[in-house]
Amino acid sequence: MLPDIPLSMVRPGTKVRISQIIGGCDDVKRMAELGLRDGTEIEMLQSGSPCILRVGQSKLCFRPSDILNILVNTDKVGC
Amino acid sequence: MSVDAPARTLNVALVGNPNTGKSTLFHALSGVRQKTGNYPGVTVEKKHGSFTYQGQKVTLIDLPGTYSLAPRSPDEMVTVDVLLGRQANEAKPNAVLVIVDASNLERNLYIVSQVKELGLPMIVALNMVDIAQEKGISIDGAKLQERLEIPVVPTQANRRGGMDRLRETIVSLSGQESIEPQSPFPEEFREKVAQLNAKLQAQTPDAPRYLAERLLLDTSGYLETELLHGGHELHNWIVETRNQLAEIGQPVPAIEAISRYQWVQQSLDGIVTRETSRKVSWSDRFDQILTDKIAGTIFFILVMSLMFMAVFSNYSAGIFMGLIEDGFELLANGVNAVLPDGALKSLLTDGVIAGVGGVLVFLPQICILFFFIAILEDCGYLARAAYLMDKLFSKVGLSGKSFIPLLSSFACAIPGIMAARVIENRRDRLITILVAPLMSCSARMPVYVLLTGAFIPDEALLGFFPLQVLVMLSMYLLGILAAVGVAFILRKTILPGETPPFVMELPTYKLPSITGVFWVVVEKGWAFVKRAGTLIFAMTVIIWALSYFPRNESGVEAPFADEIAQLKQQRTGADEQQAEQIDNRLAEIQNEIDGELLRNSFLGMAGHWIEPVVKPLGWDWKIGSAAIASFPAREVIISTMGVLYNLGGEEDEESESLKDTIKNAKWHQSEENVFNIPVALSIMVFFALCAQCAATLAVIKRETNSWRWPIFTFSYMTVLAYLGALVTYQVSAFFLLS
Numbered sequence: 086m087l088p089d090i091p092l093s094m095v096r097p098g099t100k101v102r103i104s105q106i107i108g109g110c111d112d113v114k115r116m117a118e119l120g121l122r123d124g125t126e127i128e129m130l131q132s133g134s135p136c137i138l139r140v141g142q143s144k145l146c147f148r149p150s151d152i153l154n155i156l157v158n159t160d161k162v163g164c
Numbered sequence: 165m166s167v168d169a170p171a172r173t174l175n176v177a178l179v180g181n182p183n184t185g186k187s188t189l190f191h192a193l194s195g196v197r198q199k200t201g202n203y204p205g206v207t208v209e210k211k212h213g214s215f216t217y218q219g220q221k222v223t224l225i226d227l228p229g230t231y232s233l234a235p236r237s238p239d240e241m242v243t244v245d246v247l248l249g250r251q252a253n254e255a256k257p258n259a260v261l262v263i264v265d266a267s268n269l270e271r272n273l274y275i276v277s278q279v280k281e282l283g284l285p286m287i288v289a290l291n292m293v294d295i296a297q298e299k300g301i302s303i304d305g306a307k308l309q310e311r312l313e314i315p316v317v318p319t320q321a322n323r324r325g326g327m328d329r330l331r332e333t334i335v336s337l338s339g340q341e342s343i344e345p346q347s348p349f350p351e352e353f354r355e356k357v358a359q360l361n362a363k364l365q366a367q368t369p370d371a372p373r374y375l376a377e378r379l380l381l382d383t384s385g386y387l388e389t390e391l392l393h394g395g396h397e398l399h400n401w402i403v404e405t406r407n408q409l410a411e412i413g414q415p416v417p418a419i420e421a422i423s424r425y426q427w428v429q430q431s432l433d434g435i436v437t438r439e440t441s442r443k444v445s446w447s448d449r450f451d452q453i454l455t456d457k458i459a460g461t462i463f464f465i466l467v468m469s470l471m472f473m474a475v476f477s478n479y480s481a482g483i484f485m486g487l488i489e490d491g492f493e494l495l496a497n498g499v500n501a502v503l504p505d506g507a508l509k510s511l512l513t514d515g516v517i518a519g520v521g522g523v524l525v526f527l528p529q530i531c532i533l534f535f536f537i538a539i540l541e542d543c544g545y546l547a548r549a550a551y552l553m554d555k556l557f558s559k560v561g562l563s564g565k566s567f568i569p570l571l572s573s574f575a576c577a578i579p580g581i582m583a584a585r586v587i588e589n590r591r592d593r594l595i596t597i598l599v600a601p602l603m604s605c606s607a608r609m610p611v612y613v614l615l616t617g618a619f620i621p622d623e624a625l626l627g628f629f630p631l632q633v634l635v636m637l638s639m640y641l642l643g644i645l646a647a648v649g650v651a652f653i654l655r656k657t658i659l660p661g662e663t664p665p666f667v668m669e670l671p672t673y674k675l676p677s678i679t680g681v682f683w684v685v686v687e688k689g690w691a692f693v694k695r696a697g698t699l700i701f702a703m704t705v706i707i708w709a710l711s712y713f714p715r716n717e718s719g720v721e722a723p724f725a726d727e728i729a730q731l732k733q734q735r736t737g738a739d740e741q742q743a744e745q746i747d748n749r750l751a752e753i754q755n756e757i758d759g760e761l762l763r764n765s766f767l768g769m770a771g772h773w774i775e776p777v778v779k780p781l782g783w784d785w786k787i788g789s790a791a792i793a794s795f796p797a798r799e800v801i802i803s804t805m806g807v808l809y810n811l812g813g814e815e816d817e818e819s820e821s822l823k824d825t826i827k828n829a830k831w832h833q834s835e836e837n838v839f840n841i842p843v844a845l846s847i848m849v850f851f852a853l854c855a856q857c858a859a860t861l862a863v864i865k866r867e868t869n870s871w872r873w874p875i876f877t878f879s880y881m882t883v884l885a886y887l888g889a890l891v892t893y894q895v896s897a898f899f900l901l902s
Contacts, residue, residue: 110383110417111384111417114234114417117421118231118421119669134555135551141268141270142296143271144451145668145670146550146551146668146670147666147667150663150665
């Protein structure tokens with residue numbers, strides 16, 4: 086198993102799984118309400134800040150900011 | 165359905181995630197019979213609509229799109245308060261209609277699980293089933309209804325599909341008072357909520373159980389301040405309980421997402437089938453180009469250029485503007501012909517018709533701009549534009565979400581400021597509202613057109629770039645740059661704070677709905693006519709009165725009396741050529757008298773009084789008083805200058821004689837021209853930066869619910885405008901006049 090890396094390092098076109106969201110309780114919860122939580126499979130569509138992620142069937146535009154860090158696991162998923 | 169008892173109105177609240185087609189469904193259900201308004205004290209918009217089905221009247225309340233019913237701000241609290249019947253002036257809903265996006269059920273059921281806890285009868289509208297099918301997702305609706313134990317109606321709101329069944333299902337809920345609330349939380353957690361509920365009931369007797377649960381879950385502290393007003397004992401109990409829950413593996417607030425998603429997964433197990441390979445949709449293909457850093461940016465610039473060309477072109481907005489101007493001219497001529505000379509005629513022609521007409525003339529531009537914005541928003545492009553703009557906006561501490569309000573402000577700051585409601589973060593929204601009036605709105609155009617036309621040489625820079633266009637363009641750029649600077653400074657000084665996580669959903673592209681776009685344009689256009697119209701009306705009457713009174717007509721006319729009498733006598737026996745000369749002289753005298761009357765009016769006195777202040781800007785007292793007169797609405801400057809320079813008030817920016825007169829205007833008892841390029845530039849810069857719009861300030865007051873922010877906006881913009889005009893005049897005078 087590969088180690089977890091920050092979301093900002095994921096290249097476009099890559100599918101990854103969120104292993105941990107680090108940040109304040111409320112911010113983490115707000116992400117969960119939007120569908121971003123531990124174990125969610127996401128696809129990086131456009132990298133950078135902001136980046137575009139595919140989460141389920143929706144596309145979320147997201148700024149990988151300082152106060153919230155999303156760690157992802159790059160082990161191949163969904164193949 | 166029972167038909168004997170007279171049916172009472174059924175109140176149904178609509179909730180759901182953003183981009184689920186909630187508003188489309190609201191329109192499809194209620195048709196055009198709807199009312200929009202605001203809840204006092206917050207920016208939440210309320211939309212009411214109604215329909216009657218099988219004799220049952222149903223009132224719909226459309227609430228703002230939200231991902232969750234977890235209030236963390238007063239705006240979010242409104243939705244919860246409406247659902248719990250705690251919102252003043254809003255009937256408690258008899259039922260809740262939750263709109264869910266069929267292709268995104270997992271996330272959408274999160275809020276369904278929260279609504280289920282409210283105990284209100286509810287219906288799920290499974291919307292966009294067609295889009296889900298295109299994406300290779302099929303849902304067993306009947307089975308879902310069984311699992312959720314609530315009616316599930318598949319709909320296609322954009323094609324009005326499933327509306328009759330939805331209406332029927334809504335009506336069938338009539339008479340049902342409540343359902344058994346269902347909580348997805350573990351037993352221990354529910355026990356704690358019950359205990360807290362009992363404590364809360366003792367303090368606030370009618371507090372609903374749902375709020376007790378939220379109180380335990382909300383670690384942001386918002387609800388505690390809101391509901392308990394800092395009660396110490398209960399606070400300690402809550403903290404202690406949270407610790408206990410964390411110890412048994414139910415940490416707050418994480419437990420909510422865990423429990424609800426667990427419930428969602430159980431509910432959806434075996435109901436949703438997906439095709440194994442994901443199809444690349446049209447939306448994806450579009451996005452590959454439109455969100456690309458280079459191709460996307462080029463497309464964005466093209467779209468924006470096209471839009472502004474349509475707004476400012478003589479062939480689109482120009483035609484309608486001409487028609488409106490002609491209409492008001494006819495009206496003014498009619499009033500002129502019917503009424504005798506005097507205060508009433510002056511009030512109607514110089515005040516009301518000139519003032520209100522001067523504002524209404526911008527209606528076509530505003531409608532065209534909103535037509536474009538509505539289409540771009542409806543088809544899903546604006547979210548992409550906001551994404552592209554985010555990089556730029558984040559540099560000054562704003563987010564891409566500020567792009568739409570600022571774009572709207574180019575038509576008019578009023579709807580722009582209202583559009584800032586899409587920004588959930590209060591500080592970002594406030595900064596956006598405070599800088600929106602710096603965008604060059606259409607009311608500044610007449611000023612730019614008149615002054616560039618009169619003073620900027622009709623030459624081309626480097627052989628191809630017209631100098632006049634360049635000056636106009638730089639006025640727009642000046643506003644944008646000032647907004648950027650002010651936003652940056654506000655962020656660093658009086659509105660500091662942490663940046664909240666920025667998340668925005670990019671909706672699937674779709675064809676815009678014609679009726680939807682039409683109603684947006686009608687709604688925004690009417691709001692402009694009504695809001696700006698009433699205020700401008702009042703202000704023009706005041707400005708008119710200040711420029712009309714105290715009126716000492718006989719005193720002013722006395723020196724000319726002999727000449728007028730003489731001319732009139734000569735005219736009776738004169739030939740055609742002489743008669744024309746005499747008429748011209750009479751008109752000249754009349755203008756002279758009007759000018760003198762204005763100089764002696766309250767406005768004229770104020771003008772003389774502020775002359776020392778405006779002199780460093782290169783202005784004389786006339787420009788000063790015209791600027792004062794245009795504080796309620798900057799359009800007023802054109803007609804005020806017309807009156808001040810003895811031409812009569814019916815001048816517009818195309819008027820050649822006004823251009824000529826101001827070109828030749830001289831300083832008092834001197835041969836020096838008042839106007840020159842530096843003066844023209846300094847006036848334009850002043851008008852580009854100043855907050856000369858009472859309607860905008862009134863909207864800022866309404867949207868921020870405080871007098872502090874309109875006063876602040878007015879002050880900083882006036883200072884900025886003065887300094888900008890001062891620097892412009894002094895620097896350009898140094899280079900051009902020396």
